[in-house]
Amino acid sequence: MSAEDIVSDAAGAISADRFVEISYDDVIPNNVGLGSDKQLQRALEGWRPKYLDWWTGMGPVGFQQSEVYLRTAVGVDPAGWAKFGYVKMPTYRWGILLAPKVEGRTIPFGRHKGEPAWQEVPGEHRALLRRLIVVQGDTEPASVEQQRHLGATAPSLYDMRNLFQVNVEEGRHLWAMVYLLVKYFGKDGREEAQALLERQSGQINNPRILGAFNESTSDWLSFFMFTFFTDRDGKMQLAALAESGFDPLSRTCRFMLTEEAHHMFVGETGVQRTIEATCAAMVKAGIKDPHDVEAVRKLGVVDLPLLQRKLNFHASVTRDLFGSEISSNAAEVFGAGIKGRFNEANLKSDDHVLQEATYPVTRVVDGKLVAEEAPALRALNSRLLDDFIVDCQGGIDRWNKAVEKAGVDFKFVQPHKGFNRRIGEFGGKHISLSGDLLTEEEWSAKSGAWLPNDGDMAFIRSLMKPCHEPGQYASWIAPPRIGVNNQAGDFEYVKIA
Numbered sequence: 497m498s499a500e501d502i503v504s505d506a507a508g509a510i511s512a513d514r515f516v517e518i519s520y521d522d523v524i525p526n527n528v529g530l531g532s533d534k535q536l537q538r539a540l541e542g543w544r545p546k547y548l549d550w551w552t553g554m555g556p557v558g559f560q561q562s563e564v565y566l567r568t569a570v571g572v573d574p575a576g577w578a579k580f581g582y583v584k585m586p587t588y589r590w591g592i593l594l595a596p597k598v599e600g601r602t603i604p605f606g607r608h609k610g611e612p613a614w615q616e617v618p619g620e621h622r623a624l625l626r627r628l629i630v631v632q633g634d635t636e637p638a639s640v641e642q643q644r645h646l647g648a649t650a651p652s653l654y655d656m657r658n659l660f661q662v663n664v665e666e667g668r669h670l671w672a673m674v675y676l677l678v679k680y681f682g683k684d685g686r687e688e689a690q691a692l693l694e695r696q697s698g699q700i701n702n703p704r705i706l707g708a709f710n711e712s713t714s715d716w717l718s719f720f721m722f723t724f725f726t727d728r729d730g731k732m733q734l735a736a737l738a739e740s741g742f743d744p745l746s747r748t749c750r751f752m753l754t755e756e757a758h759h760m761f762v763g764e765t766g767v768q769r770t771i772e773a774t775c776a777a778m779v780k781a782g783i784k785d786p787h788d789v790e791a792v793r794k795l796g797v798v799d800l801p802l803l804q805r806k807l808n809f810h811a812s813v814t815r816d817l818f819g820s821e822i823s824s825n826a827a828e829v830f831g832a833g834i835k836g837r838f839n840e841a842n843l844k845s846d847d848h849v850l851q852e853a854t855y856p857v858t859r860v861v862d863g864k865l866v867a868e869e870a871p872a873l874r875a876l877n878s879r880l881l882d883d884f885i886v887d888c889q890g891g892i893d894r895w896n897k898a899v900e901k902a903g904v905d906f907k908f909v910q911p912h913k914g915f916n917r918r919i920g921e922f923g924g925k926h927i928s929l930s931g932d933l934l935t936e937e938e939w940s941a942k943s944g945a946w947l948p949n950d951g952d953m954a955f956i957r958s959l960m961k962p963c964h965e966p967g968q969y970a971s972w973i974a975p976p977r978i979g980v981n982n983q984a985g986d987f988e989y990v991k992i993a
């Protein structure tokens with residue numbers, strides 16, 4: 497079973513199975529009956545040219561006129577929701593797609609548990625809901641901005657196509673959030689929709705909301721790590737929002753999860769193919785020691801210890817996105833029925849209200865790391881982070897299998913939860929890879945070996961030479977096992993114009 501299967505299974509499990517046709521006649525393809533809501537239609541058609549301006553100004557650089565073999569959503573049936581074909585990115589049909597309505601759905605958690613799911617915004621929770629939608633929405637265009645220069649150094653047309661697929665779908669995710677804002681939040685919603693196009697990743701005056709979305713993704717290894725770790729944060733957040741008592745948000749997120757699975761597939765297999773190229777080159781050259789970095793780098797592949805340092809960096813930066821482990825805000829959105837836990841509706845043996853429940857949270861107390869039972873309601877971020885770490889491990893295990901299969905003696909591990917954190921319980925503390933609390937001096941002496949250094953990044957940059965011939969791959973990455981939509985190995989995924 498591929499990673500993509502596994503993740504789509506997770507998404508499929510919470511999708512309804514009814515097929516809903518999308519109206520492609522409308523300017524904005526949709527399955528929300530846009531044509532019968534003239535006011536909404538006008539508002540979105542007014543936003544569309546601004547979105548297209550943003551896409552051409554801040555989206556992928558250099559390939560806007562190229563024909564790209566992309567999938568476009570044509571339905572919301574998990575078994576067959578997309579069609580493939582050549583598209584110039586600015587003409588991509590960004591649509592508004594909601595998973596089918598589940599008749600009789602009730603709010604699965606919080607103090608409104610068991611009440612019918614809301615079809616309109618509950619007045620008392622309006623501000624909280626709007627904020628959550630804006631924060632989620634802000635990450636979508638941010639990642640497109642972060643990745644905009646990568647096309648020029650794509651290690652193959654296959655990878656270039658995957659990058660652009662991720663980009664157009666993040667664009668669609670922005671549409672999904674903007675639909676909710678414009679339809680359900682009146683004037684403030686329209687203003688927020690506008691602001692989503694105005695903030696810019698990495699800009700000093702008006703940056704994106706969350707820290708990790710202001711770093712640029714300047715090389716392909718970072719892109720693969722980002723889609724493995726950071727898009728997976730997206731998956732966890734979307735899954736928690738898919739449980740929402742606000743039904744339109746739930747349905748929107750359920751469909752987004754279907755697309756998100758592919759983004760993590762791109763990340764996982766991208767890193768795995770990098771590992772495969774490294775191991776194959778080492779075996780061929782008779783290099784036994786994976787720490788013989790100089791010899792390995794001479795082969796034009798990425799040494800495994802450097803991949804581990806990249807893993808350490810992206811894992812820790814992404815973990816900060818979960819927010820403070822102990823959070824009264826998280827308790828509030830859960831209690832209000834707005835954001836559930838990962839897999840909430842399927843969690844057995846608890847009451848989904850959590851008034852009395854506790855959850856073990858690792859904290860720093862008197863210079864030691866201890867597991868403390870905290871009120872479960874206030875520990876929801878901590879729990880979602882733990883679920884995320886478990887979810888990451890599946891992919892890392894598959895990377896280790898690839899190393900083992902090649903007969904190389906190396907094992908990738910996740911850093912301790914507290915390693916290199918800026919936010920939450922471990923923010924500002926110095927915690928080693930294996931979870932020892934260090935002094936500042938010890939950290940300064942040792943952390944250089946745990947995180948990518950300038951030399952590492954310069955080496956990675958030196959490998960980022962474009963490889964744009966059909967069927968050809970850069971030295972540092974192995975070809976994929978199967979093509980997109982089962983296309984042959986020499987398929988021209990992007991017709992570069």
Ligand SMILES: [Fe+2]
Binds near residue numbers: 636669730756
């Ligand atoms: Fe997304």
Ligand SMILES: [Fe+2]
Binds near residue numbers: 666730756759
């Ligand atoms: Fe994504």
